Amino acid sequence: MTESLVTLTTDFGQGSSYVAALKGVLLGVNSQARLVDLAHNIPAQDLRYTAFFLRTAVPYFPPATLHVVVVDPGVGTARAILYVEVAGQRLLVPDNGCWTTLAADRDPERVIRLTEPRYWRPEVSATFHGRDIFAPSAGHLSLGLDPCLLGPAVTDWVRLELPVPALDGEALLGEVVFIDHFGNLLTNIPAEALSRWGGKSVTVKVGMETVTRRVRTYGEVEPGTLVALVSSMGTLEVAVSHGDAAARLHAAVGTPVEVRPATNPSAPSA
Amino acid sequence: MTESLVTLTTDFGQGSSYVAALKGVLLGVNSQARLVDLAHNIPAQDLRYTAFFLRTAVPYFPPATLHVVVVDPGVGTARAILYVEVAGQRLLVPDNGCWTTLAADRDPERVIRLTEPRYWRPEVSATFHGRDIFAPSAGHLSLGLDPCLLGPAVTDWVRLELPVPALDGEALLGEVVFIDHFGNLLTNIPAEALSRWGGKSVTVKVGMETVTRRVRTYGEVEPGTLVALVSSMGTLEVAVSHGDAAARLHAAVGTPVEVRPATNPSAPSA
Amino acid sequence: MTESLVTLTTDFGQGSSYVAALKGVLLGVNSQARLVDLAHNIPAQDLRYTAFFLRTAVPYFPPATLHVVVVDPGVGTARAILYVEVAGQRLLVPDNGCWTTLAADRDPERVIRLTEPRYWRPEVSATFHGRDIFAPSAGHLSLGLDPCLLGPAVTDWVRLELPVPALDGEALLGEVVFIDHFGNLLTNIPAEALSRWGGKSVTVKVGMETVTRRVRTYGEVEPGTLVALVSSMGTLEVAVSHGDAAARLHAAVGTPVEVRPATNPSAPSA
Numbered sequence: 001m002t003e004s005l006v007t008l009t010t011d012f013g014q015g016s017s018y019v020a021a022l023k024g025v026l027l028g029v030n031s032q033a034r035l036v037d038l039a040h041n042i043p044a045q046d047l048r049y050t051a052f053f054l055r056t057a058v059p060y061f062p063p064a065t066l067h068v069v070v071v072d073p074g075v076g077t078a079r080a081i082l083y084v085e086v087a088g089q090r091l092l093v094p095d096n097g098c099w100t101t102l103a104a105d106r107d108p109e110r111v112i113r114l115t116e117p118r119y120w121r122p123e124v125s126a127t128f129h130g131r132d133i134f135a136p137s138a139g140h141l142s143l144g145l146d147p148c149l150l151g152p153a154v155t156d157w158v159r160l161e162l163p164v165p166a167l168d169g170e171a172l173l174g175e176v177v178f179i180d181h182f183g184n185l186l187t188n189i190p191a192e193a194l195s196r197w198g199g200k201s202v203t204v205k206v207g208m209e210t211v212t213r214r215v216r217t218y219g220e221v222e223p224g225t226l227v228a229l230v231s232s233m234g235t236l237e238v239a240v241s242h243g244d245a246a247a248r249l250h251a252a253v254g255t256p257v258e259v260r261p262a263t264n265p266s267a268p269s270a
Numbered sequence: 271m272t273e274s275l276v277t278l279t280t281d282f283g284q285g286s287s288y289v290a291a292l293k294g295v296l297l298g299v300n301s302q303a304r305l306v307d308l309a310h311n312i313p314a315q316d317l318r319y320t321a322f323f324l325r326t327a328v329p330y331f332p333p334a335t336l337h338v339v340v341v342d343p344g345v346g347t348a349r350a351i352l353y354v355e356v357a358g359q360r361l362l363v364p365d366n367g368c369w370t371t372l373a374a375d376r377d378p379e380r381v382i383r384l385t386e387p388r389y390w391r392p393e394v395s396a397t398f399h400g401r402d403i404f405a406p407s408a409g410h411l412s413l414g415l416d417p418c419l420l421g422p423a424v425t426d427w428v429r430l431e432l433p434v435p436a437l438d439g440e441a442l443l444g445e446v447v448f449i450d451h452f453g454n455l456l457t458n459i460p461a462e463a464l465s466r467w468g469g470k471s472v473t474v475k476v477g478m479e480t481v482t483r484r485v486r487t488y489g490e491v492e493p494g495t496l497v498a499l500v501s502s503m504g505t506l507e508v509a510v511s512h513g514d515a516a517a518r519l520h521a522a523v524g525t526p527v528e529v530r531p532a533t534n535p536s537a538p539s540a
Numbered sequence: 541m542t543e544s545l546v547t548l549t550t551d552f553g554q555g556s557s558y559v560a561a562l563k564g565v566l567l568g569v570n571s572q573a574r575l576v577d578l579a580h581n582i583p584a585q586d587l588r589y590t591a592f593f594l595r596t597a598v599p600y601f602p603p604a605t606l607h608v609v610v611v612d613p614g615v616g617t618a619r620a621i622l623y624v625e626v627a628g629q630r631l632l633v634p635d636n637g638c639w640t641t642l643a644a645d646r647d648p649e650r651v652i653r654l655t656e657p658r659y660w661r662p663e664v665s666a667t668f669h670g671r672d673i674f675a676p677s678a679g680h681l682s683l684g685l686d687p688c689l690l691g692p693a694v695t696d697w698v699r700l701e702l703p704v705p706a707l708d709g710e711a712l713l714g715e716v717v718f719i720d721h722f723g724n725l726l727t728n729i730p731a732e733a734l735s736r737w738g739g740k741s742v743t744v745k746v747g748m749e750t751v752t753r754r755v756r757t758y759g760e761v762e763p764g765t766l767v768a769l770v771s772s773m774g775t776l777e778v779a780v781s782h783g784d785a786a787a788r789l790h791a792a793v794g795t796p797v798e799v800r801p802a803t804n805p806s807a808p809s810a
Contacts, residue, residue, distance in 0.1 A: 036575065038560040039555030053557045073488070127488065219616060284554055285554065285581040297576070344759045396756045397758065398772030
């Protein structure tokens with residue numbers, strides 16, 4: 001019975017009373033719901049961050065887990081709230097595209113627009129749908145409510161496009177898409193790019209800086225070494241062993257990353 | 271059975287080992303207790319913040335939820351620890367008034383002073399009653415212990431007075447009482463004040479700055495617009511659409527907020 | 541049945557998607573596991589901090605609780621992952637010594653090296669063993685798996701030595717080993733040192749500063765007073781009543797602390 005597992009992801013801030021109120025309302029509908037905090041410190045209203053976060057977290061949960069995601073710059077406007085079944089997971093999300101990169105190439109199994117106020121709090125504020133719509137709807141779903149009762153199925157929704165790497169002659173041009181707590185730079189360049197030129201060495205550049213070592217994991221080189229490796233997401237990652245690559249390279253989300261065949265024999269070999 | 275739901279609110283710091291120890295002791299008494307973290311980053315020993323936090327969170331929980339609140343500048347002194355039943359909720363709190371604004375105008379159903387060491391850890395430190403008294407008492411209560419066994423009922427306790435807005439001629443003078451994670455300013459001015467002068471427009475001032483737009487929600491105006499709206503608590507809120515009002519207005523908790531009938535036709539209409 | 545209680549301690553960062561993925565995998569193996577977040581903001585790769593954290597948290601949990609600890613600078617290298625039974629608790633930890641100070645003087649009941657990939661994710665990344673080895677192994681253990689099946693018992697492991705205070709003539713020389721969220725300084729000097737010279741007064745120095753008051757708890761003196769007291773861990777603590785001793789004394793982990801018999805009658809009496 002994973003139906004009662006409900007994860008929570010918001011940009012309300014760690015320890016926010018908004019999160020507390022959301023939990024209270026949800027447990028008020030289903031006191032047996034099993035809440036799992038994912039994150040409440042998503043950067044405010046940052047949909048790209050949210051999309052990346054969901055992609056690296058949601059797929060690992062057991063099938064039919066319900067993920068409540070309230071990163072919602074459009075709260076109170078005409079934007080829809082959606083119930084989505086995609087890749088075996090279930091989500092309650094604002095219709096802002098933050099979930100669409102979960103689907104990859106396949107269609108979601110079901111998308112429903114929440115229109116049935118019977119499953120909401122009796123008074124719905126204009127600024128806190130997390131408490132007034134998401135939380136009670138999640139409570140009812142976790143009790144086994146048929147999602148069809150929440151509203152009509154829809155076939156159109158906002159899609160979020162994430163940047164994809166581009167080929168430029170011999171080089172593959174991508175960018176930093178996420179910086180983790182350790183300062184490791186996760187890029188949108190698939191790991192295969194490191195070996196796309198067969199046995200030939202490749203050069204990795206982040207901004208103006210060239211990465212000179214290719215490793216399998218952080219701990220196999222001297223602390224402080226700048227390295228390229230395959231991230232736990234299967235993408236190119238740039239890191240400083242026991243250090244902070246973002247600080248060292250002054251890198252941010254969006255910083256260009258380039259992979260090209262090496263001309264210099266001291267470059268990392270793939 | 272919501273009796274086993276236990277929420278935790280402390281100023282111990284996110285990820286503090288003090289929180290971990292408290293959870294351990296509580297689960298040691300009742301390993302089936304269902305813990306819900308509300309906040310552990312309450313500003314240190316800030317009773318006004320705690321009172322505001324509890325008011326915006328506790329009422330949403332199912333009846334008989336037990337709320338453990340350890341924001342306790344008087345730990346180890348003669349201050350009492352109380353078990354309180356108020357507005358259908360149950361709390362374990364230091365006797366410092368942080369819960370009294372939950373009661374509004376009505377009396378709490380029951381207030382008991384914890385005096386019975388049988389329900390505490392065998393050795394009680396002078397500085398960590400969260401672990402040594404609150405946690406085991408909460409464990410026993412979540413197992414269904416009759417609260418009468420914790421100690422005697424009392425009829426006197428510390429009350430916390432929160433600032434209330436004052437009428438000054440035609441103006442209503444209040445203040446910022448809370449700043450959320452987005453920088454939105456929550457005030458102690460009831461939403462009705464915005465329409466108290468009938469159909470007439472009102473002017474909202476925060477410190478020296480005049481708010482020039484009245485909206486229903488953030489997303490209905492251009493990003494960066496300074497707006498007044500009704501908060502999710504039913505009070506006057508001042509916000510910057512997709513921005514940070516606290517930073518923009520240099521506002522803090524306690525910053526004066528004034529609502530008065532507009533003399534200028536470009537002011538917001540209620 | 542405390543077997544299904546699983547605590548989580550990492551340095552992945554509060555709200556990290558790495559924590560979310562770890563929870564997802566664990567619940568994917570045992571959707572009934574009861575997760576308890578201890579801390580996810582352990583300072584990156586700080587093993588001394590982790591050891592102190594575990595010592596002040598783990599012993600309070602009910603017997604047989606499983607503690608998953610992923611502070612792992614050696615991820616992906618040859619370092620082992622261990623299942624440990626010590627002092628009635630169970631842990632999954634990297635073999636970096638962070639758990640060894642839990643054992644004090646006695647031997648752990650059992651230490652097993654994880655070698656059996658049957659209980660891991662099918663593909664194990666080089667950089668995220670938390671998700672790929674710790675989480676699924678914890679899931680299986682929480683379902684009641686016999687730990688013997690995880691791999692062979694071992695009798696050798698990395699030990700972490702924490703600094704111990706030294707006697708220097710009449711003085712006891714220790715250091716600050718932890719600074720809590722309030723800025724209180726926890727030292728490695730046992731509380732008994734305060735009374736080791738019989739009824740004689742002692743002087744406490746932190747760095748160059750002398751502490752002039754001995755108290756039982758913070759609230760019994762004027763706010764702002766610098767005090768020495770017995771911490772909730774039974775060690776010497778230096779604090780500022782309602783203030784931040786670390787900031788006031790410019791103290792850090794490692795700052796020397798000295799206790800010696802007082803020569804000055806205005807010094808604190810033990």
